[in-house]
Amino acid sequence: MCGITACVGRDDVVDVLLGGLENLEYRGYDSSGIATQSAESVAVVKREGGIEELATSLDAIEPTGHVGIGHTRWSTHGAPTDANAHPHTDCEDRVAVVHNGIIENYADLREELAAAGHEFTSETDTEVVPHLVADALDSGLSPDAAFRAAIDRLEGSYALAMVVAGEDAIYASRDGSPLVVGVGDDRQYLASDVPSFLEHTSEVVYLEDDDVVRVTADGHDVTKIDGTPVDRPVESVDWQPEDAERNGFDHYMLKEIHEQPAALERAINGRVTADGNVKLEEFPRGSFEDVEDVMFVACGTSYHASMYARQMLAARGVSAQVYSAGEFATTPSPVDENTLVVAVTQSGETADTLASVRLAQERGARTLAVTNVVGSTAARKCDDALFIRAGPEIGVAATKTFSSQVAVLTLLAERLVEDVTGSPSEERADVLRALERLPSDVQQILDQSSVESLAARNRDRDGHFFIGRGVAYPVALEGALKFKEITYEHAEGFAAGELKHGPLALVTPDTPVFAVFSGDHDEKTLNNVEEVQTRGAPVVGIGSEESTAVAETVDEFIPIPDTHPLVSGVLANVQLQLVAYHVADLLGRSIDKPRNLAKSVTVE
Ligand code: M6R
Numbered sequence: 001m002c003g004i005t006a007c008v009g010r011d012d013v014v015d016v017l018l019g020g021l022e023n024l025e026y027r028g029y030d031s032s033g034i035a036t037q038s039a040e041s042v043a044v045v046k047r048e049g050g051i052e053e054l055a056t057s058l059d060a061i062e063p064t065g066h067v068g069i070g071h072t073r074w075s076t077h078g079a080p081t082d083a084n085a086h087p088h089t090d091c092e093d094r095v096a097v098v099h100n101g102i103i104e105n106y107a108d109l110r111e112e113l114a115a116a117g118h119e120f121t122s123e124t125d126t127e128v129v130p131h132l133v134a135d136a137l138d139s140g141l142s143p144d145a146a147f148r149a150a151i152d153r154l155e156g157s158y159a160l161a162m163v164v165a166g167e168d169a170i171y172a173s174r175d176g177s178p179l180v181v182g183v184g185d186d187r188q189y190l191a192s193d194v195p196s197f198l199e200h201t202s203e204v205v206y207l208e209d210d211d212v213v214r215v216t217a218d219g220h221d222v223t224k225i226d227g228t229p230v231d232r233p234v235e236s237v238d239w240q241p242e243d244a245e246r247n248g249f250d251h252y253m254l255k256e257i258h259e260q261p262a263a264l265e266r267a268i269n270g271r272v273t274a275d276g277n278v279k280l281e282e283f284p285r286g287s288f289e290d291v292e293d294v295m296f297v298a299c300g301t302s303y304h305a306s307m308y309a310r311q312m313l314a315a316r317g318v319s320a321q322v323y324s325a326g327e328f329a330t331t332p333s334p335v336d337e338n339t340l341v342v343a344v345t346q347s348g349e350t351a352d353t354l355a356s357v358r359l360a361q362e363r364g365a366r367t368l369a370v371t372n373v374v375g376s377t378a379a380r381k382c383d384d385a386l387f388i389r390a391g392p393e394i395g396v397a398a399t400k401t402f403s404s405q406v407a408v409l410t411l412l413a414e415r416l417v418e419d420v421t422g423s424p425s426e427e428r429a430d431v432l433r434a435l436e437r438l439p440s441d442v443q444q445i446l447d448q449s450s451v452e453s454l455a456a457r458n459r460d461r462d463g464h465f466f467i468g469r470g471v472a473y474p475v476a477l478e479g480a481l482k483f484k485e486i487t488y489e490h491a492e493g494f495a496a497g498e499l500k501h502g503p504l505a506l507v508t509p510d511t512p513v514f515a516v517f518s519g520d521h522d523e524k525t526l527n528n529v530e531e532v533q534t535r536g537a538p539v540v541g542i543g544s545e546e547s548t549a550v551a552e553t554v555d556e557f558i559p560i561p562d563t564h565p566l567v568s569g570v571l572a573n574v575q576l577q578l579v580a581y582h583v584a585d586l587l588g589r590s591i592d593k594p595r596n597l598a599k600s601v602t603v604e
Contacts, residue, residue, distance in 0.1 A: 001074040001598045002086075002100040003027035004179065005196045006161045006170045008067045008217050009187035016187070017070040018058060020196040021051050023244060026252075026394050026592070026599040027100075027192060028074030031085035034058070035096035036065025037163040042096040046071075046085035050593075066217070067168055069161045071098035074598040077106070078123030088127040090134035091119055094165045097133070099126040100192055101177040102603050104156035129160060137164075147171040148212060148225055157351065157603070161190055170215045173225070174207050177602045178349050178377060181205040181213060181220050183234055188215045193600070194237050194375075195244040195392050202239070205232045206375040235375060244392045251591045253395035253486070257577050258446055260400045261439040266389040267404040268435055271411050276429040278414045282386060288419035291340045291366070294320040297328045297356035298344040299601070301398035301481065302405060306344045307474035309409035312566055316417045316425045329355035329604065335365035340416075343369045344409070346393060346401040347600040348376020355604055357381055370408060372401055386412060395592045396599045397486050399577050402478060403442070403570050410435055410566070427566070434564035438571075441561040445574050454540065454556060455582030458512050459487075465507065465537075466493040466576070468516035469525055471569040475516045479576035486584040486594050496528040509536035514579070516572045517543030517550050519565035526553050542572040 003024030007013040017034045025032075032054045033046025043063050047053040051072060071086035078084035087096040103109075106125035109132065114120065118131040129150055136146035143164040151160065157176030164171070172179055172190055182189030182197040182204055189197035190213070194204055205220065207213060211230060213222045222232050249255035273279050280287075294313055296306035306322045313320035323333065325343075329352055335341060341360035345353045348371040357367050357378065369382035372390050379385040390404040410431065418424045425431070458464065464483055468476035473495045480493035494503050496515070507513065513532045517525055526549065529539050533555070541554030544562040551557040558579075560571035584591050 001028055001076065001600065001602050002192070003072040003196065004069070004098050004100055004159055004161050004192045006069040006172065006190040006215070007187055008168065008170050008215055010217050011066055012064050013066055013068050013187065014058060014063055016200070017068045018051070018055060019199070020189070020191060021054070021070045021072050023198070024191065024193060024196045025051050025072055026396055028072050028598045029593045030073055030075050030080030031082070032070070032072040033085045033087055034068055034070040035087040035163055036063055036068040037165050037167065038065065039166050041093040041165045042089060042163055044087050044089060044096055046082060046087065048080050048082050048085060067163055067170060069096065069098050069163050069170060076102055076603055077125045083122045084124050086126060088122060088124060088130050090130040092134065094137065095130040095133045095162060097126060097129045097160060097162045099129065100159040100602060101157035103128065103154050103158060105154070109153060133162065143167045143171065144214060152225060159192060168216060171212070172215070173212045175209045176351070179207045180375065181207065181215060186217065188217065188220060190215055194239065195394070198239060198244055199241040202237045203234050204237055204375065205234055206380065207232065237374065239392050244394055251395065253397050253399060253581055253591050256393055256395050256400045257574065257581065259391065260403050260574060261443040261446070263390040263400040263404050264407055264439040264442060267407040272432050272436060276432050278411050278432070280386065280411060280415055282384060283415055286419060288340065288416050290338055291416065291420050292319065292338040294318060294340050294342060294416060295333065295335065296320070296322040296342045296344055297325040297353055299325050299350050299352055301402050301478060302344040302346060304474040304478040304481070305402050305405035305409060306342070307477070308406050308471050308569060309413055311471050312410060312413040313416060316421070318416055318420045323356070325350065325352035325356040326604065329359060332359045332363065335360055335363050337364050337366065339365040341365045341367045343367060343378050343382060344405060345369065345378050346372045346398055348373040348378035349600050349602050351602050351604045354378060354381065370405060370412070372404070396594055396597050397482055402573060406570050407435060407438065427564070430564050431566055434567040437563065438567060441563055441571055442574055444561050445571060449575060449578050451558060451575060451578045452582045454558070455579055456586060459583045459586045461512055462490070462508065462510040463506060464489060464491040465503070465511055465513045466491065466516065467496040467499060467513060467525070467528060468518070469496045470518050470520045471566055472516035472518040472525070472572065475569040475573045475576070476514070478573055479514055479516065482577055482580040483583070485597065486580055486589055486591050487587055488589060488595065489583070496525045499528055500531060504531065504535065507532050507535045507537045509538070511537050512540060513537045514540045514542065514576065515554060516569070517541060517547060518568045519544055519547070522547065522550060526550065529553055542575050544568065
């Protein structure tokens with residue numbers, strides 16, 4: 001949560017900092033600020049609200065500087081106010097700091113610093129850091145040593161960046177929250193995430209926990225906290241700057257929904273052979289023959305993609321479970337060296353998922369990250385990584401990454417089934433053929449979908465329920481998540497068979513039910529449809545264009561191209577993404593930055 005950006009060059013960097021923050025706004029958007037340094041002091045401009053509020057203040061104040069840090073916040077400690085916005089400074093404005101994460105021992109540190117005469121102006125945990133650095137500077141330490149002395153006192157998780165008056169450098173360190181250096185010619189960059197500076201450079205250096213980096217206009221030095229030099233490689237990212245732009249769409253979410261055919265092509269490309277076999281370069285046949293149990297750990301949309309994958313494995317004889325990562329990190333299930341723990345995470349930075357990975361590794365399990373971000377913490381910490389290649393996703397609502405996750409997990413499932421059971425699944429050829437058709441099937445939906453008018457009829461209801469069974473169950477959950485996340489309307493997803501065990505009490509003529517049909521066990525779901533229709537609820541069915549039984553039973557029908565049942569959920573999900581998008585648009589919601597949320601949740 002929260003986005004850090006920083007830049008050091010030979011000319012003014014204020015516009016670069018502002019641009020860097022705009023590119024990171026998806027990480028938090030309740031307040032923002034920048035700090036630049038001069039020989040005598042640091043100058044801070046910060047405001048409650050979105051980046052546009054900050055931009056207005058910058059226009060009025062016109063700060064300058066060739067070294068600076070910036071921050072866009074998603075509040076944890078302290079309400080989103082001007083005072084609580086980052087950067088934070090010491091009493092004499094010599095030090096300014098931006099922070100992502102949570103400093104768990106801040107209350108003790110604050111008490112100690114206050115007793116020593118430091119005055120605090122915010123309610124944040126972060127503010128202890130500039131005061132700690134100032135204390136160390138006062139004791140005669142250099143800025144470099146003072147920064148190390150301060151972070152040595154911190155407990156919790158952090159990515160921190162600091163500027164100090166009179167120092168033409170940025171100091172930064174991480175422990176549990178991401179930081180990446182952008183290597184330029186005349187300017188160097190630092191950020192929580194590559195899109196922040198992607199328009200300037202695609203050469204990056206990913207920092208590891210406990211690294212301390214000093215960035216100047218000429219380059220960067222990475223050391224451990226005790227000063228030991230470390231060599232972190234410069235890597236090239238293959239994302240293009242325009243991948244992180246809206247390109248004429250009203251919202252990133254709509255753009256990313258429309259990018260799904262291309263994203264799916266990339267996810268599958270080169271991973272299916274001409275004779276219908278799975279070809280995962282990282283995992284040749286036999287890679288998983290020691291695996292006895294598969295456990296997925298994930299959050300939110302990635303959790304739903306994991307549920308989808310669990311269905312594929314369990315149905316074909318591979319023992320598989322799915323855990324909400326926050327729960328697994330609290331109460332882990334027993335694992336051993338024959339357990340494969342698969343961390344499914346778009347960002348690769350979700351704190352709960354990373355905590356689960358740590359626990360699984362400590363207990364001896366093998367770990368695999370399925371992620372979108374090369375260089376992410378999950379990719380680097382897990383024993384292996386499999387990339388979904390969806391390209392940058394900026395909208396807070398995950399869309400194209402769900403489709404790409406399911407596509408890649410389908411390939412992984414086929415590899416696992418063959419390795420674990422000793423023979424390929426009977427349906428493999430059909431599933432892979434359907435997977436290869438998926439990009440054009442999704443394109444067909446995007447070209448023909450007419451859910452906009454349906455959205456207009458469903459924008460103002462008491463509640464919205466989503467049901468499905470088999471792979472349609474995680475799609476129902478995902479449909480409800482997307483709907484509530486961006487429309488702020490009440491929406492819940494249920495296993496179709498579960499309705500009559502309680503939720504049916506909520507069903508009325510003013511609670512539309514979206515029923516997802518995968519093509520497997522549809523007749524049972526149709527029984528559930530009739531149960532809700534009997535209570536007066538209008539039913540919107542999403543299913544194969546060839547399913548006349550479904551089309552004739554439901555009140556409104558949203559067709560999807562006919563395909564293999566295991567793949568059909570991706571298509572139904574695209575229609576549900578569009579329903580949620582259009583309802584949110586009609587309601588005038590902040591679609592790309594829904595209230596209270598942020599793209600990457602780096603606190604537990
Ligand atoms: O980056 P991750 O996939 O680990 O993120 C997990 C969730 O925070 C994320 O999927 C969230 O639920 C989405 N915003 C939902 O659209």
